Amino acid sequence: MENSPxxxxxxxxxxxxxxxxDRYAARTAxxxxxxxxxxxxxxxxxxxxxxxxxxxxxxxLPLDVVGGAISELVATEGPVAMQYGSGQGVPELRxxxxxxxxxxxxxxxxxxxxxxxxxxxxVDLVTRVFCDPGDxxxxxxxxxxxxxxxxxxxxxxxxxxxxxxxxxxxxxxxQAIRATKAAGKTIKFLYTIPNYHNPAGVTLAAERRPEILExxxxxxILILEDNPYGLLGFDREPMRALRADEAEGVIYxxxxxxxxxxxxxxxxxxxxxxxxxxxxxxxxxxxxxxxQFSQMAISxxxxxxxxxxxxxxFREMYRERRDAMVSALxxxxxxxxxxxxPDGGFYVWLTLPPGINAKAMLPRAVTxxxxxxxxxxxxxxxxxxxxxxxxYCYPTPERIREGVRxxxxxxxxxxxxxxxxxxxxxxxxxxxxxxxxxxxxxxx
Amino acid sequence: MENSPxxxxxxxxxxxxxxxxDRYAARTAxxxxxxxxxxxxxxxxxxxxxxxxxxxxxxxLPLDVVGGAISELVATEGPVAMQYGSGQGVPELRxxxxxxxxxxxxxxxxxxxxxxxxxxxxVDLVTRVFCDPGDxxxxxxxxxxxxxxxxxxxxxxxxxxxxxxxxxxxxxxxQAIRATKAAGKTIKFLYTIPNYHNPAGVTLAAERRPEILExxxxxxILILEDNPYGLLGFDREPMRALRADEAEGVIYxxxxxxxxxxxxxxxxxxxxxxxxxxxxxxxxxxxxxxxQFSQMAISxxxxxxxxxxxxxxFREMYRERRDAMVSALxxxxxxxxxxxxPDGGFYVWLTLPPGINAKAMLPRAVTxxxxxxxxxxxxxxxxxxxxxxxxYCYPTPERIREGVRxxxxxxxxxxxxxxxxxxxxxxxxxxxxxxxxxxxxxxx
Numbered sequence: 001m002e003n004s005p006x007x008x009x010x011x012x013x014x015x016x017x018x019x020x021x022d023r024y025a026a027r028t029a030x031x032x033x034x035x036x037x038x039x040x041x042x043x044x045x046x047x048x049x050x051x052x053x054x055x056x057x058x059x060x061l062p063l064d065v066v067g068g069a070i071s072e073l074v075a076t077e078g079p080v081a082m083q084y085g086s087g088q089g090v091p092e093l094r095x096x097x098x099x100x101x102x103x104x105x106x107x108x109x110x111x112x113x114x115x116x117x118x119x120x121x122x123v124d125l126v127t128r129v130f131c132d133p134g135d136x137x138x139x140x141x142x143x144x145x146x147x148x149x150x151x152x153x154x155x156x157x158x159x160x161x162x163x164x165x166x167x168x169x170x171x172x173x174x175q176a177i178r179a180t181k182a183a184g185k186t187i188k189f190l191y192t193i194p195n196y197h198n199p200a201g202v203t204l205a206a207e208r209r210p211e212i213l214e215x216x217x218x219x220x221i222l223i224l225e226d227n228p229y230g231l232l233g234f235d236r237e238p239m240r241a242l243r244a245d246e247a248e249g250v251i252y253x254x255x256x257x258x259x260x261x262x263x264x265x266x267x268x269x270x271x272x273x274x275x276x277x278x279x280x281x282x283x284x285x286x287x288x289x290x291x292q293f294s295q296m297a298i299s300x301x302x303x304x305x306x307x308x309x310x311x312x313x314f315r316e317m318y319r320e321r322r323d324a325m326v327s328a329l330x331x332x333x334x335x336x337x338x339x340x341x342p343d344g345g346f347y348v349w350l351t352l353p354p355g356i357n358a359k360a361m362l363p364r365a366v367t368x369x370x371x372x373x374x375x376x377x378x379x380x381x382x383x384x385x386x387x388x389x390x391x392y393c394y395p396t397p398e399r400i401r402e403g404v405r406x407x408x409x410x411x412x413x414x415x416x417x418x419x420x421x422x423x424x425x426x427x428x429x430x431x432x433x434x435x436x437x438x439x440x441x442x443x444x
Numbered sequence: 445m446e447n448s449p450x451x452x453x454x455x456x457x458x459x460x461x462x463x464x465x466d467r468y469a470a471r472t473a474x475x476x477x478x479x480x481x482x483x484x485x486x487x488x489x490x491x492x493x494x495x496x497x498x499x500x501x502x503x504x505l506p507l508d509v510v511g512g513a514i515s516e517l518v519a520t521e522g523p524v525a526m527q528y529g530s531g532q533g534v535p536e537l538r539x540x541x542x543x544x545x546x547x548x549x550x551x552x553x554x555x556x557x558x559x560x561x562x563x564x565x566x567v568d569l570v571t572r573v574f575c576d577p578g579d580x581x582x583x584x585x586x587x588x589x590x591x592x593x594x595x596x597x598x599x600x601x602x603x604x605x606x607x608x609x610x611x612x613x614x615x616x617x618x619q620a621i622r623a624t625k626a627a628g629k630t631i632k633f634l635y636t637i638p639n640y641h642n643p644a645g646v647t648l649a650a651e652r653r654p655e656i657l658e659x660x661x662x663x664x665i666l667i668l669e670d671n672p673y674g675l676l677g678f679d680r681e682p683m684r685a686l687r688a689d690e691a692e693g694v695i696y697x698x699x700x701x702x703x704x705x706x707x708x709x710x711x712x713x714x715x716x717x718x719x720x721x722x723x724x725x726x727x728x729x730x731x732x733x734x735x736q737f738s739q740m741a742i743s744x745x746x747x748x749x750x751x752x753x754x755x756x757x758f759r760e761m762y763r764e765r766r767d768a769m770v771s772a773l774x775x776x777x778x779x780x781x782x783x784x785x786p787d788g789g790f791y792v793w794l795t796l797p798p799g800i801n802a803k804a805m806l807p808r809a810v811t812x813x814x815x816x817x818x819x820x821x822x823x824x825x826x827x828x829x830x831x832x833x834x835x836y837c838y839p840t841p842e843r844i845r846e847g848v849r850x851x852x853x854x855x856x857x858x859x860x861x862x863x864x865x866x867x868x869x870x871x872x873x874x875x876x877x878x879x880x881x882x883x884x885x886x887x888x
Contacts (some may be wrong), residue, residue, distance in 0.1 A: 019716070026576050074509060078507040082510070083707050150729055257528075263736035264735075285568065293738060294737060350720045
């Protein structure tokens with residue numbers, strides 16, 4: 001018997017063999033930390049400007065208001081807030097969630113809301129309820145890295161459909177559906193981020209929305225509408241949600257992580273009643289119940305604070321950072337780079353000049369003290385090597401400008417190398433079916 | 445298009461067909477709310493004495509201490525506590541968790557601890573990492589209803605091994621392993637609750653522990669040691685954990701739900717390094733990270749309060765309730781009933797006289813304003829119909845006594861009916877392979 005844990009094999013990578021290697025479930029195939037992850041450990045050092053992370057900037061939250069609301073919660077309802085709760089979530093919070101969704105045109109009943117441990121868990125539970133191994137999920141190209149990880153974990157096949165500046169292209173969706181059906185596969189749902197897309201930064205145009213709904217309705221395909229950023233537009237009122245015009249065929253996911261704070265881990269799913277029942281049972285199996293204290297803390301915050309005013313402040317702050325990034329890109333990036341100008345959310349999607357591979361370049365960027373997420377992280381099929389996601393949500397405008405300066409230098413050096421030696425890594429044929437580069441939670 | 449959700453089919457049961465019925469994953473088969481669940485909705489009324497629930501009684505927690513610690517947390521570390529955190533959990537809390545485990549003889553490193561959304565999520569993640577459909581998990585007979593739900597959700601086969609007053613019987617474990625192997629099936633792990641078992645109330649005797657470890661070691665079977673109640677013994681120091689004597693072959697699960705409060709949803713897994721890495725990746729996929737605020741709140745509580753003194757208070761309070769239940773049972777139960785006297789934890793396991801079916805009797809008990817959990821909930825194979833779990837953790841001693849009084853009357857009436865008409869429901873052959881009665885989270 002072993003009386004103390006052996007220190008010698010704490011670090012597995014490159015070390016001794018994993019004694020459990022033959023015993024894991026099939027779904028863990030490829031569940032390994034990618035090399036990108038190790039780089040991000042370096043990128044978290046303070047001297048590196050990280051344009052990689054998707055952490056919201058919550059420094060503007062009124063700590064006195066939050067602290068006061070939570071103190072009062074403990075004093076007046078502590079024994080309830082610290083107790084087990086319903087698997088579906090706190091009823092009062094679910095009511096308040098319907099108020100939040102009303103801002104996007106959704107008229108819903110609190111009975112159809114299921115609270116989740118962040119909207120990440122909602123993606124997990126929906127996939128758990130619907131997907132057998134080999135089922136297809138249609139995703140935008142590119143798509144959210146955390147959702148791709150879930151689909152992979154449930155052994156789904158991801159089929160990407162192209163986007164353009166107006167979001168998901170209806171004809172591309174039709175094509176993806178046709179090709180999947182022709183291959184004899186079953187599509188379980190379309191996973192879409194209509195607003196201020198992560199990572200692409202684009203928004204599904206209002207005039208396209210009825211068409212996307214109609215395609216999915218006529219093909220019998222459920223829509224999973226993931227909408228963490230919908231209230232964070234810079235120049236307009238919130239877009240009307242897909243769910244606002246289709247109650248039966250859409251599961252809508254929301255989150256307090258970007259409009260309030262992520263550390264409470266409270267998101268939600270709004271689902272048709274039959275699906276909602278399954279999600280509650282799945283939630284009970286996964287966690288018994290979502291964190292009661294977190295839910296009641298958020299409920300108290302929503303009751304006691306001008307949360308819509310707070311979101312307005314967040315929008316102004318992110319707009320300033322978006323402006324800083326876009327003007328820095330315009331001032332400093334080589335002419336051959338292309339990027340979009342997002343009008344909400346956290347992200348710019350940048351495409352490199354021909355011949356430059358974003359993933360291969362990352363170690364040099366980190367050495368130059370700037371980090372980003374290579375585009376390959378956002379594809380399930382190995383594409384994206386010539387692109388990267390740049391986030392402007394967390395650093396100050398000054399740091400963003402400095403980060404873009406460093407990145408521009410790195411790209412210029414790559415371009416010179418490429419011009420001199422002609423190494424053309426980015427145009428290597430992408431390998432379909434290859435593992436995507438899961439970069440870890442630093443970069444959701 | 446539908447502009448508002450239809451109210452007409454909010455309630456599915458007995459109503460219109462589920463339009464998604466053909467689209468769910470195979471793992472949802474049998475994921476339906478049981479009839480017991482509906483009864484427990486009734487049982488939550490204040491006039492019913494619930495001996496069903498497993499809710500800890502946290503009324504003794506010092507709300508001023510907790511409130512003060514959390515206020516200070518918001519004021520001094522709010523932006524960190526409300527931000528995303530590590531998928532593995534807050535490092536300081538993981539250090540403190542190693543102090544908690546040291547009380548049971550475990551010498552571990554914080555690097556090998558993964559924080560989970562309650563230990564329920566730890567059961568889910570371990571099963572996710574290890575079990576393919578058809579894999580076998582060996583469980584005690586009976587076993588924890590919430591774990592059986594997870595195993596079912598991952599399409600595992602559960603093989604039960606008998607317990608006696610000293611816990612899991614080594615020869616029964618050997619027999620279960622032999623039979624499973626003879627059937628050509630793969631055992632992924634033994635799921636065991638060594639201390640103050642839920643629902644059986646028994647504890648694995650110290651002299652049996654080396655034998656259980658040796659059987660699993662020689663058969664190459666991983667042990668999942670679930671230990672939420674280990675510090676809640678009434679008459680002795682904490683038992684030495686299985687994990688204390690075997691680091692490589694045991695995954696140990698712990699929880700703050702019973703020693704502090706469940707509403708924060710913080711539990712943990714201590715696992716060998718290679719498994720721990722998989723669990724972190726699985727956690728990131730499931731939730732990105734466990735609730736940061738909850739973790740830091742518990743960490744602050746552990747730092748600022750005499751948490752061991754608090755656990756001692758809890759033990760005294762639960763001992764008083766155990767005494768109330770056992771003396772009421774002795775005073776009032778028909779002579780043909782049998783039960784154990786637990787020396788820790790929350791539960792008494794009661795066996796009814798021949799011919800009485802606990803599940804069939806439940807509606808009559810609820811009508812008589814007392815609730816319990818029928819034994820069938822704790823078996824994956826339809827056994828347990830002549831038994832029930834009685835919990836003494838939550839009601840006051842007076843209410844416990846009143847609940848036992850009502851229950852004794854119901855049982856007596858059942859016995860009279862049985863004597864008169866000879867209806868012998870409890871001795872109906874149990875149906876192997878039948879769905880277990882998932883009663884919902886009221887009764888974990």
